[in-house]
Amino acid sequence: MQEFKSLKDIPEQDYFTGGSSACAGCGPSLGLKLALKVLGPETIIINSAGCMTLLPLYPNTPLKASWIHNAIENAASTAAGARHGLDVLGNGDMNVVVYAGDGATYDIGFASLSAAAAKNERIIYICYNNQSYGNTGFQWSTATPYGSETKTTPRGKENPTGNTAVNKDMLKIMGAHRVYAATASLAYPVDFLNKLGRAKERDGFSYIELLGACTAGWNYDPRLTIKISKLAVRCGMWPLYEIEHGMLNLNKDFSELKPVDEFLKMQGRYRALPPDGVERLQALINEHWAELKEYNKQRYV
Amino acid sequence: MKQTLVTGNEAAAWGARLARANYIPNFPITPQTECIETLARWSSDGELPGTFFDRMESEHSVMSAAVGAAAVGSRVFTATSSQGLLLMHEVLYIAAGMRLPIVMATISRGLSAPVTLWSDHNDFLDQRDSGWLMFHAENNQEVLDMVLQAYRIAEDPQVLLPAMVNMDGYVLSFTDEPINIPSPEQVAEFLPGYDPAHTIAKNRPVTVGPPVLDEYSIFRAQNHVASRNALAVIEELQDDFEKIFGRRYHLVDEFMLEDAELVLVTQGSMSTTAKAAILEMRDEGIKVGLLRLRVIRPWPNEAVAGALKDAKAIAVIDRNVAPGKGGIMFPEIIETLYNLDRRPLVSGFVVGLGGNPQTENKIKEITHKLEEDLAAGRPRMEWNDLEGI
Ligand SMILES: Cc1ncc(C[n+]2csc(CCOP(=O)(O)OP(=O)(O)O)c2C)c(N)n1
Numbered sequence: 001m002q003e004f005k006s007l008k009d010i011p012e013q014d015y016f017t018g019g020s021s022a023c024a025g026c027g028p029s030l031g032l033k034l035a036l037k038v039l040g041p042e043t044i045i046i047n048s049a050g051c052m053t054l055l056p057l058y059p060n061t062p063l064k065a066s067w068i069h070n071a072i073e074n075a076a077s078t079a080a081g082a083r084h085g086l087d088v089l090g091n092g093d094m095n096v097v098v099y100a101g102d103g104a105t106y107d108i109g110f111a112s113l114s115a116a117a118a119k120n121e122r123i124i125y126i127c128y129n130n131q132s133y134g135n136t137g138f139q140w141s142t143a144t145p146y147g148s149e150t151k152t153t154p155r156g157k158e159n160p161t162g163n164t165a166v167n168k169d170m171l172k173i174m175g176a177h178r179v180y181a182a183t184a185s186l187a188y189p190v191d192f193l194n195k196l197g198r199a200k201e202r203d204g205f206s207y208i209e210l211l212g213a214c215t216a217g218w219n220y221d222p223r224l225t226i227k228i229s230k231l232a233v234r235c236g237m238w239p240l241y242e243i244e245h246g247m248l249n250l251n252k253d254f255s256e257l258k259p260v261d262e263f264l265k266m267q268g269r270y271r272a273l274p275p276d277g278v279e280r281l282q283a284l285i286n287e288h289w290a291e292l293k294e295y296n297k298q299r300y301v
Numbered sequence: 302m303k304q305t306l307v308t309g310n311e312a313a314a315w316g317a318r319l320a321r322a323n324y325i326p327n328f329p330i331t332p333q334t335e336c337i338e339t340l341a342r343w344s345s346d347g348e349l350p351g352t353f354f355d356r357m358e359s360e361h362s363v364m365s366a367a368v369g370a371a372a373v374g375s376r377v378f379t380a381t382s383s384q385g386l387l388l389m390h391e392v393l394y395i396a397a398g399m400r401l402p403i404v405m406a407t408i409s410r411g412l413s414a415p416v417t418l419w420s421d422h423n424d425f426l427d428q429r430d431s432g433w434l435m436f437h438a439e440n441n442q443e444v445l446d447m448v449l450q451a452y453r454i455a456e457d458p459q460v461l462l463p464a465m466v467n468m469d470g471y472v473l474s475f476t477d478e479p480i481n482i483p484s485p486e487q488v489a490e491f492l493p494g495y496d497p498a499h500t501i502a503k504n505r506p507v508t509v510g511p512p513v514l515d516e517y518s519i520f521r522a523q524n525h526v527a528s529r530n531a532l533a534v535i536e537e538l539q540d541d542f543e544k545i546f547g548r549r550y551h552l553v554d555e556f557m558l559e560d561a562e563l564v565l566v567t568q569g570s571m572s573t574t575a576k577a578a579i580l581e582m583r584d585e586g587i588k589v590g591l592l593r594l595r596v597i598r599p600w601p602n603e604a605v606a607g608a609l610k611d612a613k614a615i616a617v618i619d620r621n622v623a624p625g626k627g628g629i630m631f632p633e634i635i636e637t638l639y640n641l642d643r644r645p646l647v648s649g650f651v652v653g654l655g656g657n658p659q660t661e662n663k664i665k666e667i668t669h670k671l672e673e674d675l676a677a678g679r680p681r682m683e684w685n686d687l688e689g690i
């Protein structure tokens with residue numbers, strides 16, 4: 001496919017129109033709207049239970065593509081079934097695309113995702129990562145970053161840190177499945193859609209993880225979704241990179257990262273994270289960034 | 302007619318092959334393994350053209366993939382047992398709610414803990430309220446025939462529901478029986494290709510499985526009505542079936558009921574043993590007969606009530622248990638008879654859990670207990686395997 005060079009190249013045609021029940025400024029909704037511009041209407045979106053499940057609400061839908069919501073932990077297997085169901089009936093030219101949350105992807109649906117990737121099913125799996133179980137009210141998932149407050153990792157006298165666990169390195173895990181794996185950001189739509197376009201051409205499994213800024217859970221002004229998404233990349237919280245055949249490719253390199261503090265102070269979820277918590281988070285980011293720089297253009301997994 | 306020796310597992314596999322299932326997601330569990338291994342071998346040998354055999358990483362994923370494939374218009378088959386069936390539980394409701402006519406063979410095995418490999422019906426009956434059509438075969442011929450009939454019933458526009466065909470683990474799954482395997486031409490005449498009206502298609506976007514607000518109970522009611530519709534569909538297709546295959550089935554299987562004063566109600570393979578015991582008891586002058594439940598959902602109330610209404614006493618023999626309550630089918634039978642003008646006495650017996658063998662002697666014992674109950678005018682609810690505990 002033709003690579004997009006700039007925002008101007010991105011098609012105006014929308015397959016995700018008005019009338020959804022998502023929050024104003026919802027990052028994951030914007031992600032799907034962008035994705036459909038590349039995927040088009042001959043796409044089946046396989047959704048896991050989460051915030052996006054409420055986009056269609058019987059008898060209405062904002063989407064002009066097909067949609068299957070099965071349950072929370074089985075988007076990848078549902079997609080595998082749809083893929084083979086289509087192929088065996090001679091409808092192989094339809095796209096089968098998972099749009100699943102981080103909880104569904106990292107946690108409860110991980111087995112089904114891992115199997116679909118290991119079998120190299122011809123599926124595009126997009127994980128929109130809002131770093132929590134968003135739909136149930138913002139609880140901890142294994143994608144929740146260190147130091148984030150959630151409803152099940154509240155800060156308190158005993159535990160001022162909030163989340164004390166370090167989020168899973170999902171890209172590495174997916175890269176180790178020997179499939180195409182990439183991160184993406186709403187602040188870099190050209191990069192996102194080009195990755196998606198390449199995934200669409202692939203004769204196998206692709207995993208794209210989009211940071212889905214979540215105005216309600218992260219607790220920020222809905223106007224700031226793109227700004228926050230950009231800062232996440234600039235401070236190394238959400239580096240943009242891809243892994244193909246085990247090789248790492250850093251898509252956005254910076255000579256210097258912005259301090260994570262800038263990103264944290266825009267969001268309520270990090271309010272009152274003690275200085276030693278901020279320090280630890282910064283150290284984790286630095287460590288990951290150094291690893292990416294070291295292995296860039298080399299075998300990573 | 303030519304007879305071939307096949308196991309219950311192979312009979313189910315033949316059903317899927319002859320029905321020309323397009324998609325077979327699978328995950329192994331004893332005693333279902335031989336069914337999917339048979340299909341795997343056929344698939345590798347190129348004997349299943351137009352079919353994709355898909356190895357999944359769990360039964361939850363098997364049923365999830367079945368939903369995905371059925372939602373795009375494929376004819377789907379799978380098989381499972383016991384813990385696997387329980388792992389599917391969540392998605393079974395979803396498949397029924399989406400009205401996807403998936404057909405699954407279930408090969409009954411007792412549930413953990415403790416672990417047993419042998420058969421009872423708790424796994425199957427645990428799915429009773431899932432919205433699926435639920436059939437239970439007595440022998441390997443019926444397994445194959447039921448799979449074929451299940452597709453025709455499930456895909457009927459008045460029904461559109463998934464269907465389970467149950468057989469008892471080991472007793473049927475691993476036992477060779479001579480059966481008639483119909484020709485592909487015969488089956489094609491009985492069961493045309495699947496041509497769904499409401500499927501996702503290239504130029505027709507469809508939303509499957511969205512949330513609803515006030516309409517929820519309407520969708521549930523439709524699931525119920527569709528299941529009830531299956532009763533007539535089952536009866537109507539028997540003429541076609543008999544014309545092509547020379548066999549016919551009824552909503553319930555009645556054995557020596559015409560003049561029976563005592564009636565045993567059974568399910569699955571123990572019915573064959575019970576029928577043999579009944580023939581012997583008849584020689585002794587005991588007026589006993591049998592009603593075998595073969596359609597569990599939809600529940601054929603009229604057929605069951607009609608068959609039982611003239612009995613004096615009934616023994617419901619449950620190869621399952623709802624702990625703290627008793628046999629699962631026992632109250633269903635009582636409920637079905639409650640509004641009759643004259644109600645027979647109904648005793649309940651829980652038997653054969655974890656494969657505990659149901660011998661002819663045990664069946665005779667139950668019959669004698671039922672005679673006692675009738676004489677005393679007092680029904681019982683008894684766990685028949687507890688001797689020695
Ligand atoms: C088996 C099961 N357990 C729990 C839930 C409740 N639940 C619905 S959405 C959700 C959160 C999912 O989180 P994620 O995948 O990150 O999506 P998000 O809500 O953040 O969009 C949970 C826990 C469920 N639907 N099914």
Ligand code: SF4
Nearest residue numbers: 023026051214215216
């Ligand atoms: S809670 Fe977050 S992810 Fe969910 S709809 Fe609102 S903004 Fe979007």
Ligand SMILES: [Mg+2]
Nearest residue numbers: 101102132134
């Ligand atoms: Mg989430």
